[in-house]
Amino acid sequence: MESEWWRGRLWRAVQFNIEDPFGFYADMINADTLISLAERVRANMLIVFARDAWGRVFYRRSRLYPRHPNARLEVSELVEKARARGIRVVIMTNHTANRYIYRKHPGWAQRTREGEVIVLEHYPVRERVRDPHWPQICPNSPAMELYFEPEAEEALKATNADGVLLDSFRYLPDPPRACYCRYCRTRFRVEHGLDLPKVDDMEDEAFRKAWEWRYDVVVDAIRRLRDVVKSVKPNALFFYNSHPAGWAGRGNIVAEKARDYLDAVFAEASETDVVGVFMIPIATKLSRAAMGDRKPVFVTRNLFYNLRTVQSPPEPVIKQGVRSIVASGGSPVATVFSSQYFTDPRALDALAEVYEELERVEEHIRGVEPIRYAAIIFDSDTHEKRYWNAPHFYVSELEGFALIHAHSHIPWEMLSTRDLDRLGEYKVVVAASTVVVDDEEERAYRKFVEDGGFLAATHEFGIMRSDYTYTHALAMEDVLGVTFEGIFYFGYAYLHLGDDPLWKGLPEAVIFGDFSTAFTKERTDPRLGELIRARPTTAKVLAWGRMGRSAYGYEYTLGRSTPAPDSVLNIAGIALGGAGRGKTLYYAVRLGAHYSRLGHPDYAELYLRPLKEYAPRPPAGSTAPETVQVEYYKAGDRLVAHLVNLTFNERILTAPLGPSKQSLPPFMPQYSVHPARIVLPVGPFKVWFLTEWERVKVFDAVTGEELEGRVANGILEVLVPGLSEYRLIVATPKA
Numbered sequence: 001m002e003s004e005w006w007r008g009r010l011w012r013a014v015q016f017n018i019e020d021p022f023g024f025y026a027d028m029i030n031a032d033t034l035i036s037l038a039e040r041v042r043a044n045m046l047i048v049f050a051r052d053a054w055g056r057v058f059y060r061r062s063r064l065y066p067r068h069p070n071a072r073l074e075v076s077e078l079v080e081k082a083r084a085r086g087i088r089v090v091i092m093t094n095h096t097a098n099r100y101i102y103r104k105h106p107g108w109a110q111r112t113r114e115g116e117v118i119v120l121e122h123y124p125v126r127e128r129v130r131d132p133h134w135p136q137i138c139p140n141s142p143a144m145e146l147y148f149e150p151e152a153e154e155a156l157k158a159t160n161a162d163g164v165l166l167d168s169f170r171y172l173p174d175p176p177r178a179c180y181c182r183y184c185r186t187r188f189r190v191e192h193g194l195d196l197p198k199v200d201d202m203e204d205e206a207f208r209k210a211w212e213w214r215y216d217v218v219v220d221a222i223r224r225l226r227d228v229v230k231s232v233k234p235n236a237l238f239f240y241n242s243h244p245a246g247w248a249g250r251g252n253i254v255a256e257k258a259r260d261y262l263d264a265v266f267a268e269a270s271e272t273d274v275v276g277v278f279m280i281p282i283a284t285k286l287s288r289a290a291m292g293d294r295k296p297v298f299v300t301r302n303l304f305y306n307l308r309t310v311q312s313p314p315e316p317v318i319k320q321g322v323r324s325i326v327a328s329g330g331s332p333v334a335t336v337f338s339s340q341y342f343t344d345p346r347a348l349d350a351l352a353e354v355y356e357e358l359e360r361v362e363e364h365i366r367g368v369e370p371i372r373y374a375a376i377i378f379d380s381d382t383h384e385k386r387y388w389n390a391p392h393f394y395v396s397e398l399e400g401f402a403l404i405h406a407h408s409h410i411p412w413e414m415l416s417t418r419d420l421d422r423l424g425e426y427k428v429v430v431a432a433s434t435v436v437v438d439d440e441e442e443r444a445y446r447k448f449v450e451d452g453g454f455l456a457a458t459h460e461f462g463i464m465r466s467d468y469t470y471t472h473a474l475a476m477e478d479v480l481g482v483t484f485e486g487i488f489y490f491g492y493a494y495l496h497l498g499d500d501p502l503w504k505g506l507p508e509a510v511i512f513g514d515f516s517t518a519f520t521k522e523r524t525d526p527r528l529g530e531l532i533r534a535r536p537t538t539a540k541v542l543a544w545g546r547m548g549r550s551a552y553g554y555e556y557t558l559g560r561s562t563p564a565p566d567s568v569l570n571i572a573g574i575a576l577g578g579a580g581r582g583k584t585l586y587y588a589v590r591l592g593a594h595y596s597r598l599g600h601p602d603y604a605e606l607y608l609r610p611l612k613e614y615a616p617r618p619p620a621g622s623t624a625p626e627t628v629q630v631e632y633y634k635a636g637d638r639l640v641a642h643l644v645n646l647t648f649n650e651r652i653l654t655a656p657l658g659p660s661k662q663s664l665p666p667f668m669p670q671y672s673v674h675p676a677r678i679v680l681p682v683g684p685f686k687v688w689f690l691t692e693w694e695r696v697k698v699f700d701a702v703t704g705e706e707l708e709g710r711v712a713n714g715i716l717e718v719l720v721p722g723l724s725e726y727r728l729i730v731a732t733p734k735a
Contacts, residue, residue, distance in 0.1 A: 005088075006163070006237045006264060006296055010362045011331035012355045013045035013090075013298060014038055018338045021054055021133060023070030025338040031078035037341070038087050041348055042355040046082060047165060047333065050075055050091035050155040053120065053134045055100020059158040064151055065100055075159040083162075090163035090237060093155040094148050094225055096120075096170050097134040101143055108141035110171065110179035113198070118177055120168060139171055139221040140183040148221070152228040156236060163237030164229050165266055166222065172250050173214040175200040188213060202388055208468070211388065219258045226261045239264040239298070242290065244283045245271045249391050253380050256290040256416060264296040267330065272321065273306040273313075274653065274673055277646045280321060281629060282402050282414075284328035289378050289414035299330035303347040306673055309337040312347035314677045316725070319354045320644060323726045326358060327631040327642030329370060357726075361701040364730050368633035368640050371689075373411040373618045374428040376401050380417070381436035381466045393527050393593065397433040397458065400592030404604045407626035410611075410618050420444040427616040428454045432592045437462035437475040446476055450580030454615035456607065458587040459532060460487075474534070480586045481539025481577035484532065491524035493531035494546035494565045495573040495589065495606070502542060502609055508565075509546055510602050512589045515560040519658035523552050523559055528597070532588035536572040542610060545571030545588060560660075574606065576614065583614045617690070624685040628723060632689070641687050641729040643720065648676035683722035691716045693733040701728040 016034055018026050038046050051057045056068040059075045079089045097120040102109050110118040120134035137143045156164060171179065180196055188196050188210060197207040222240060229238050240258065242251035244267045255265045267287040272279045280299065287297045301321035305313035322332040334351050358365075376398055387394040398414075405412035415422065415429075420441055423429055429448060431437075434457065437445070442462065449455050462475025463484065474484045492513035497503040513529020516522050531545050546568045553561030577584040587606075595603040620632040620641070627647040633640040652674035691711065698709035698718050708719040709731060718729055 002235050004263070005235060008366060009331075010326065010358060010365055011045050011296070011298065012043050012358055013047055013331065013333040014041060014043045015047040015300065015333050015335040016338070016341070017335065018049060018058075018068075018071070018073070019052065020339075023068060025342050026068060026070040027072055028342065029338060030072040031074060031081050034073070034078055035081050035085060035087070037348070038082070039085065041334070041352040042359050043334075044086065045088045045090060046078070047090045047092060048073070048075060048078065050093040050159055050161070051095070051151065053095050053097035053099065053168070055098045057155070059155065062154060062158070064147060064154060075161065079160050079162070088162040089159075090165050091155055091159055091161040092165045092167040094152055094164070094166055095168040096136045096139065097168055098137045098143075098147075099133055099135060101137050101147055102132070102135040105141075105143070107182070108137050108143045109181065110136040110138045111181045112176070112178075113180045115180075118179060120170065136170060138179050138181050138183055139217060140179070140187050141181065144221060144224070149224060149228050152225050153232055156229060156232045161236070163239070166225065166240045167266065169218075169222070169240065171214060171218040171221070173211045174250065178210070178214060200389070202385070202468075211384070215253065215257055218254055219261075222254075222258045223261045237263050239266050241266040241268055242287060243268045244287050244290075245269065245275075245279060249383065249395060252286060252290050252378075253384060255287065256380055256418065259291050259295070262291065262295070264298060265291050266333070267297055267299045269299050269325075270302050273302070273675070276403075277320075277324070277651070277676070278403055278406050278629070280324040281328040281406060281631075282399060284325055284330040285402075285414045286378060288329055289416045289419075292416065292419055293413070297330040298333045299325040299328075300333045300335050301325060303334050303336040303351060304340050305675055310339045310343050312340065312344045313675050315350040316648065316676045316679050318347050318350040319725060320646060320676065320679065322351070322354045322358075323642070323644045324629055324646070326365070327629055327644050329631075357702060361728050364638070364640060364701045364728060368635040368638065370413055371411050371620050371632040371634050372413060372425045373620075374405055374430060375413050375415040375423070375426040376405075376430045376432060377434050378414050378416050379434045379436060382434055385466065385468060386435040386460070386464060390527075393590075394433055396596040397590055397592035400594065400596035400603070401430050401432050401607070403599075404592070404595055404607055406629065407604065408608055409622040409624060409630045411620055411632050417441060423448040423453065424451065426453070427618075428456065428611065431455065431457040431461055433459040433590060434462065435460045436464045436466050438466050442475045446479060446579065449476075449479055449578065449582035449584055452581035452616070454583050454585070454611070456585040456587070456611075458592065459530070459590050461586070474586070476584070477537075479577055479579045480575060480584050481537055482534040482572045482575050482586060483537055485535055486533045488531040488533060488545075490529055490531060490548060491551055492529045492548040492563055493589065494548065496544040496546040496565075496568045498544070500542065502613060506602060506605060510606065511562050512594060513562070514597065517655070517658040519560075519660060528590060528593060530590065531571065531573075534572045534575065534586065534588045535570065536575060539572055539575035539577045539586070541572045541574070542576055543574040543606070545569040545573040574610070576610065585610050585614070619690045620688065622685060622687045624687070624720070624723070625682050628682060630687065637733055639689050639691070639716070639731040641718075643687070643723055643727040643729065645679050645682060645723050645725050647680045647682050649678040649680060650674060651676050679725050681722055681724045683720055685720055685723075687718045687720060687729055689716045689731065690714055695734040696731050697734045698729065698731045701730050702726060
């Protein structure tokens with residue numbers, strides 16, 4: 001029997017969804033259709049429904065559900081035929097969306113505090129939920145024992161599939177989505193002696209307990225389903241769709257808490273169509289961090305564009321998206337719906353091209369490990385306890401530092417605080433607004449610095465413990481060389497750089513804070529312009545805090561513009577500290593969030609210049625344009641670099657400015673999303689590695705082209721004459 005067959009492979013998956021209540025195309029799809037599709041695009045994995053959200057199955061003789069009335073697909077036949085051709089089949093089942101159960105047992109549905117059914121479908125916010133298509137069934141209801149667990153057993157036995165994906169298995173703590181059904185109320189009362197909270201307030205004891213309890217419920221449900229799956233087929237791949245950029249990011253927390261029960265994680269990255277192209281690397285690396293970076297991550301690139309399931313996007317969207325997933329350490333999953341397959345299958349040609357390419361170069365990718373240098377910390381407690389109702393303030397801080405590293409081609413990964421015992425694998429650690437730091441975590445950061453590491457921390461670093469108490473101090477103040485004395489809520493503040501040679505070419509003062517895009521009650525974006533009152537003690541101050549002359553600016557757009565700078569404060573805006581053999585860099589502002597939101601190079605320079613001056617040298621780098629994704633790996637006597645060209649002719653994302661009492665009748669459209677259409681070639685540039693080799697062989701595994709590689713003073717420099725779409729650079733020692 002194969003054990004953990006999913007490890008050590010680059011999976012090229014197709015997720016094929018038959019997803020409408022009437023089965024418009026279901027009678028045109030059978031096992032041969034999907035086998036033909038997989039072979040056409042060079043996929044080695046198919047992911048299909050065993051049971052859809054309407055409660056209909058695609059296998060025969062179910063004792064739980066009706067068979068899909070229009071379906072020709074028999075999943076057991078698909079599994080048998082696919083296996084004969086070396087293709088794995090994973091079934092999607094056990095979704096909490098189930099209209100069949102709801103119609104029979106409406107009391108088993110997840111319900112809001114007001115009693116409205118919680119749905120997976122997208123209702124307009126003012127529309128009343130009636131007879132929903134995708135009602136969410138509660139895992140605390142009898143459905144868990146009478147349907148969900150038997151379903152996992154039945155579906156796997158009936159199909160003999162290679163794996164089970166919990167796609168859309170949702171039970172969330174967010175107040176608009178949190179379940180208050182009678183089964184939840186009863187279980188919470190029995191287990192905690194409290195009623196489910198009537199207020200949304202993290203200072204309410206019942207609300208806190210209920211928040212964490214809901215995670216316990218969903219993780220326990222995942223464990224129970226995993227036990228059922230493994231009892232039927234021990235070598236079945238069991239994984240969960242964390243949707244890392246959706247649901248306010250709660251799926252990340254579920255995946256992290258359930259990592260011991262999961263063989264892998266499925267990261268749906270569909271939002272990349274409406275956010276930056278580096279969202280795919282961030283989603284992939286965040287998912288790897290949630291799983292401890294030791295288990296596979298399957299990341300989606302939809303074959304359609306921006307919710308338009310019947311329309312193929314331009315070719316570069318597919319090809320560069322898939323390559324970006326692989327470069328970031330994930331296995332790609334191309335998602336196609338039956339409507340697109342029959343009406344606009346053009347995307348399949350692009351997928352076939354890139355999957356064939358990946359098949360050819362897999363031997364060079366298999367078994368590699370990231371070259372580790374910088375780790376950006378992801379802290380679930382900060383996400384959930386400090387920013388429970390506004391996680392974007394935390395996520396933007398992480399995203400900003402991820403983008404700075406990515407744009408500068410500095411090797412970076414994300415690291416969960418569950419894995420701080422691995423800090424020693426990195427030279428640089430970024431604790432970006434890591435608010436919650438317990439004693440054991442503080443000791444880990446301290447040891448990392450004392451052993452020679454470089455720690456960059458921002459904003460409210462360590463002012464809270466996981467038991468919700470405040471420390472009234474930053475973590476490691478003696479090492480940072482500053483003392484915490486509160487927070488200035490100016491809305492706008494400056495960092496005063498003065499005439500320090502480190503900042504040559506930058507302005508004397510850099511603005512922090514921005515106008516509110518909601519612009520209803522507040523002129524500035526809450527929290528963005530906060531300045532920590534960090535009094536310098538032993539630190540070398542690289543930049544001072546500075547006030548603005550007013551709460552907002554009077555020039556140009558009166559009320560939306562920024563104020564001019566005023567007095568310099570006795571506040572360490574950027575402080576260089578250290579202990580033992582290491583250094584620390586502390587920022588009293590949300591540096592990452594500003595780069596995430598505004599992308600101005602001044603914010604990147606405030607991090608990159610001290611990093612270059614005081615931190616250990618990176619083990620790899622590149623002079624490529626910042627629009628190229630460069631990822632570095634190693635395995636034995638192999639050095640590998642992925643070069644994914646994300647330099648596009650035009651990719652427009654337009655957001656509304658927000659309302660105002662000033663009379664401004666609309667002229668330009670306030671919403672536009674334009675895809676990448678053309679990849680613009682770039683080069684020449686260099687990729688370099690620190691190495692002890694004296695002579696090397698360097699080639700592009702995609703084309704077989706031999707490249708020029710020179711070793712001098714312990715540095716291998718590879719000249720890349722040009723980059724069209726993608727290169728996979730491989731370097732090996734030569735005798």
